[in-house]
Amino acid sequence: MSALATGDSLLAEALTAIAAEVDAAYDAMLPVPDDARARLFEAMRYATIGGGKRLRPLLLTAVAAMYGVEREAAIRAAIALESIHVYSLIHDDLPCMDDDALRHGKPTLHLAFDEATAVLAGDSLHDFAFEILSDPATCADPFTRIELVRALACASGAHGMAGGQMMDLVAEESEFDLPTVTRLQQLKTGALLGAAVEMGAILGHVQPAGRTHLRGYARDIGLAFQIADDLIDHEGDATLAGKAVGKDAEAGKETFVSLLGADRAREQARMLVDQAVSHLAQHGAEADLLRSVARFIVERDR
């Protein structure tokens, strides 16, 4: 089932809306200067506008909406988060990392521009995230802003996503077991999905104790997402996926699919989705979008 062919109209509308809002925000926030830095901004625009499912912005804005957060603030925080995600993809695609040629159905940034520009555009988007979050335009309250910065920086760095990417590099030379692959994925993919939910709750002034069920939801959909990704890599179609497939097996990396087999992996993903939804039991219809996102995560084909 593809994203826009989903029978879930709530989800389909939300996916369409967030994609348009994210594109419009990047377009407005990244004007190209009329000087020698033009190439850098063009590269940042190439990487950010018009690509990806915008799953992290969708999650962040969905949680923020549950707590009555103004849409503009939620979109700005979502742009910060998505910028971290995009920068990590740019660097991950570099020849010295995964050496990928295709991303969201387009040539990767280092092929469309060059490697040096790709390194710098990634670095610039990395800063852009913290420029946005620290800007009073995102939220007048400095405590909320610094909490957003803290959540994102911790999720992104060596104790979060970047640590998971390091484990992923080591995975090519090691035989990781299931707990280690789980830990790797909780860091590499789970940390930013967790930040999406956390940042939505921070904007909604939900105290840390009141975020526990949301963290549980994020942890479960994070793992389900990665299992679904492994299944797409294992069985998928590169044209649909918009990126190369079959790469994990080629690199000799253990994945949920190699360790569990495709059938048990699929079953595990479904179980995680049920568990994620059960974390939302205290909420009524206001959490329906989060429930739809959880189901979408295992039903998508890209």
Next chain:
Amino acid sequence: MSALATGDSLLAEALTAIAAEVDAAYDAMLPVPDDARARLFEAMRYATIGGGKRLRPLLLTAVAAMYGVEREAAIRAAIALESIHVYSLIHDDLPCMDDDALRHGKPTLHLAFDEATAVLAGDSLHDFAFEILSDPATCADPFTRIELVRALACASGAHGMAGGQMMDLVAEESEFDLPTVTRLQQLKTGALLGAAVEMGAILGHVQPAGRTHLRGYARDIGLAFQIADDLIDHEGDATLAGKAVGKDAEAGKETFVSLLGADRAREQARMLVDQAVSHLAQHGAEADLLRSVARFIVERDR
């Protein structure tokens, strides 16, 4: 005159002290975890401990001390700033960027480890900066912390250092004139030196209007620093410099030296230092270290 052979004992002591404090802080803040991320943390330690003049930490802590800031808070902010500087050197040294083999007299990170680890260690130090600044341990007041984040993110990104690095890449294919080279260097080197002074003033609760003279000082020493760097690249000794020299001419880049000639460049640097010192006229002995730093910047040989 080398850093530690300077006749200026105030400066010599401050340089020795800040080097030891920065090394000790990195050693304490970057313990190596006992899992597959160990290599990442070892790379972060290799790049951060035991190298460099620590000019940015020196400047930040010197300004903070003028305004009575507690030393521990100033050192933590200085570590954040230095982490951005170090990450930028790691990425700048990559084969697709400047392709340098030597940094602070040691093999560059991608040679000591590998390119992928160098990309990730740079990215992780980039986050580490914002993790430190957003941590309540740096400063209890959230407004001060978010101001520090904002100053550093803006100085580091596409509108600051990274924008300057992009211009530097373009410089190899263009014939930049003096105003363009000046602008390039104000971004590439000046932005972080400006952030050093700005962050010290933020910690000292100096209002933006009261920072104007410090910004003038930072702007002047930033340009003087770059002219001195160009002179070292033009005339210098690779062993003393701890990095390759003569690279700008080889790359066909215009520099202050190529545009002005060595004599006029040296004169210009001295004039900028005088001007920087004149910005401090309202201060007494408490600004002596800043005056010494300004002179050191043009007298150093590395």
